[in-house]
Amino acid sequence: MRSSAVAARYAHRGRRLEDPVLDNLARAVGLGGAKRAKLIGPFVHRGGNIWTVAIDPTFADSEVDPFESKLCLYENGKRLTMAHSNGSAIQVGGGGRYQHWNNALYFSTTDGSNPNTNRRTYSYDFSLGLDEWERERIARASARWKQHPAGNVFLARGGDLIAPPIVANLGLTNKCNLRCEICGSQKHLDNTGVRRRHMRYETFQQVAETLFPLLSVVELNSQGDPLLHPQIEQILEVIEFHKCDVKIQHNGTLLRDAIVDVILRQHGTISLSLDAVGSKFDEVRRGGVWSKAISGLERLIRERDPRRLTIGVYPTLTSRTIGEAMNVVKWCTERGIDEIGFHRYVPIQGSDETAPTDEAYAALCDQLREWCARNNDPLRLQFEGELLSGQHAPDRRSEYADRKKVAALYDSAKLMFPMEAKRVGGDPFSSCAAPNEYVEIGLDGQIGACCRAQDVALGYATSVESFADAWLGPNYEKLRNSLKRGATGPFSLPNCEGCVKFFAPNEAGDRRAVDYSKRDCSRDHRLEFGLGSNIQIESIQKEPGLGHAAVFPLGIDGDYELWEDERRLGPGRSEHDDIRGGGNGQYDVAPNVVHFSTSDGSDARRNGRVYTLRLRPVGRTSDPVLVEGIRKEDGLAYTAVLPVALDGDYELWEDECRLGPGRSEHDGIRAVGNGQYDVAPNVVHFSTSDGSDARRNGRVYTLRLRPVRKTSDPVLVEGIRKEEGFAYTAALPAALEGNYELWEGEQRVGPGGCYHADIRTQGEGRYHVGDGVLYFSTPDGSDARTNGRFYQLRLTP
Structure with a gap:
């Protein structure tokens, strides 16, 4: 019955069954796992290392489930486990790779020999489950650490269980010579005032020494154009030296001869971002001039060797450019371009471009399919990853920087974004393969999980030790675990939530990301990464009024101060309404965002100053306590909650001026001000020296521990209270021994020594030092609380 059903499937596909094929099918019928069937030739050569033979399509890998088959291939009885390999991996890598795909087995011999003549027996059963396949795959992939001179360092830290990345994208620069309306990166950088710069060549060298021995492909796809980097020729030479394929994303306008000379020596792909050709290019690529760009483009296309360098075009379809699509296709075909990958335009805030309708996209796809069929598929043509040309569109690559490295890349063949289960290009165990096989490198060598998480640094790739700490450390472990199929906890990386929901909504379900705005969020899932003692703020957003904000997706763990160049801003812990309304350097470091204003009301994105968070030094008991979180109270008064309850006798200082009197009544602070204050255990009530706003006057307020008083030291008179007439009182800190003036x-x-009644009625400086209290008057009848003078008791000589 099953043989008949299988034969019927073949007949439906228009295949003619020959005797050896029927024999293979018959042997497969009823196999339950350990029982083996012998493969019977002749085996058909498909190019490179690929051989094929027809076989039972039941439970085969297919578009419906690319990991369904449990077929295990044997060569002379030796079990081979490199199953589920795609055609490119088998063709380039050989080595016993194979795949049971639909109604055929595509396989290679272990040594590249011809299976028809090598006198070996090939057999199979259905005993290779996914768990065993994955263990074997990880073991093979982890062996790639040995390609690195320091491979043992990685293996000793757990590299035997976690394979190295295959692909890295290096952000060489955030500068671009164009300002295209479709480019969200440049608009974001312009709007946030991120400093434009290149990766330092020394940083690139450190990254190259750390990663390139492990990589199959180095992508150069920056927020800007990578060919603007001043050392781009040397960078390409280093990539070539390490035998990595290169993938360059370029706008087509910077192909001077020296750069083309180096590109022509590369193995890999150059992807040209061309939405239109001719005069229309100048219109949609602001700053681009087609007449200047065409000579470099023509030379690159004309002189490249298609066996080693693929050229593709990557157009963005907007309402303005969708009508240019066929012109782009014809221009590419005439010049022998290998592939075109059209994609949708995603609307960008502040852009003049608009997105075509779904009907317009569909109509264009129908037109492109018809054109490909009519012209016999002269190139590979896709829309959003969907192949519009026929399966036989040519692939002219046959030479690689390193065949073993490229075979490792093809072994993966995974797309670096979330995929639903059982999709071609997906991972059977993870909803997203990026944290397992891809790494994003920023301008300072920092590591990002993918191109959609460039704002979250998980470590650095500037040394073997720092990369091993990150890639094989607890943060990546949490990230990978949160992306396993079937995971139910929160996503560890905030960027993952929206990305998985967009690309693989069934995998996402109702899961949410860890909320890093809460300092007490679960440490079981949250990523922990020390920001360091000095953090430069790069991406700044404008808030209402005088406010700005800088987001730290993984939170800010530590006691940080905000600095503008070499000037410490403040006060910190200010209310957000005060920051927006008053400015003057007020700021607040919240759990995952810094709200701040500049010192002079200028725009922090464009004033040319550098803003940094600096870890506040661990204070000693004797160090001044910075007064922050200042709030306006009634009248002339302000309050500030202290970070910890103070233990000791503190004085309040305004810059380098000691305020006073201290221990003043709160009503007096509110009504009179003039520097009066009171330090309670965990809050300070105070006024400024001149009635100005303590949040905006640019002065720094500190509490300084009063020096331990010796018997001979003066006693500061504080806690002054108004009595009747000319009299004031002040409680003394302790009973004094001796005669004081x-x-x-x-x-x-x-x-001194006057009666209290005389002090009240006559004043003129009369006073009396009693037991624990001072009664006194001022010489000129002024208010002792507000006249700005300091009163002391000094021991009589």
Whole structure:
């Protein structure tokens, strides 16, 4: 019955069954796992290392499930486990790779010999489950660490269980010579004021030494155009030296002869971002001039060797350019371009471009399919990854920088974005393969999980040790676990939530990402990464009024101060309405965002200053306590909650001016001000020296521990209270022994030892030092709380 059903499937596909084929099918019927069937030739050569033979399509890999088959191939009885290999991997890598795809077995011999003449027996059963296949795959892939001179360092840290990345994208620069309306990167950089710069060549060298021995492909797809990097020729030579294929994304306008000379020596792909050709190019690529670009383009296309360098075009379809699609196709075909990958335009805030309708996209796809069929598929043509040309569109690549490295790339053949289960290009165990096989490298050598998470640095690739700490460390482990199929906890990386929901909604379900805005969020899933003691703020967003904001997706763990160049801003912990309304350097470091204003009200994105978060030094008991989180109270008063309850006798200083009197009544602080203050255990109530706004006057307020007083030291008079008439009182810190005189500044007042009634009615500096309290008057009748003078008791000589 099954043989008949299988034969019927073949007949439906228009295949004629010959006797050896029927024999292979018959042997497969009823196989339950361990029982083997012998493959019977002749085996058909498909180019390179690929041989094929018809076989039972039941439970085969297919577009419906690319990992369904459990077929295990044997060569002379030796079990081969490199199953589920795609055609390119088998063709280039050989080595016993194979795939049971639909109604055929595509396979290679272990040594590249001809299976029809090598006198070996090939047999199979259905005993290779996915778990065993994955263990064997990881073991083979992990062996690639040995390609690195320091491979043992990685293996000793767990590299035997985690394979190295296959592809890295290097952000060489965020500069671009064009300003295209379709480019979200440049618009974002312009709007946020990110500093434009190139990766330092020294940083590139460190990344190259750390990663390139492990990589199959080095992508140069920056936020800007990689060919603008001043050392691009040397960079390409280093990539060539390490035998990596290169993939360059370029706008087509910078192909001067020296660059073309180096590109022509590369193995890999150059992808040209051309939405239109001719005069229309100048219209849609602001800053581009087609007449200047065409000579470099023509030379590259004319002189490249298609066996080693693929050229593709990557047009973005907008309402303005969708009508140019056929002109682009014809221009590419006439020049022998290998592939075109059209993609949708995703609307960008502030852009003049608009997206075509779905009907317009569909109509263009129908037109392109018809054109490909009519012209016998002269090139590979896709729309959003969907192949519009026929399967037999030519692939002229046959030479590679390193065949073993390229075979490792083809072994993966995974798309670096989330995929639903059982999709071609997906991973059977992870919803997204990027954290397992791809790494994004930023301008300073920082590591990102993918191109959609460039804002989250997970470590650095500037040394073997730092890369091993990241790639084989706990953060990546949490990230990979959160992307396993069937995971139910929160996504560890915030960027993953929206990405998985967009590309693989069934995998995402109702899962959410860790909320890093809460400092107490679960540490089981949250990523932990020390920001360091000095963090430069790159991406700044404008907020209402004088406010700005800088987001840190993984949170800010530590006690940081905000600096503008070499000036410390403040006060910190300010209310957001005060930051927006008052500015003057006020800021607040929240759990995952910094809200701040500049010192002079200028735009932080464009004033040319550098803003950094600097870790506040761990204070000693004797260090000043910075007064932050200042709030306006009634009248002239302000309050600030202290980060910890203070233990000791503190004075309040305004810059380098000591305020006072301290221990003042709160009503007096509110009504009179003039520097009066009171330090409670965990809050300070105070006024400024001149009635100005403590949040905006640009002064720094600190609490400084009062020096331990010796018996001979003056006693500062604080906690002054108004009494009747001319009199004031002040509680003394402790019962004093000895005879003391009252001083106003550097002027001795008196007489002392006066009756309280005389002090009240006559004043003129009269005073009396009692047991734990001072009764006194000022020499000129002014208010002792607001006249700005300091009163001290000094021991009589």
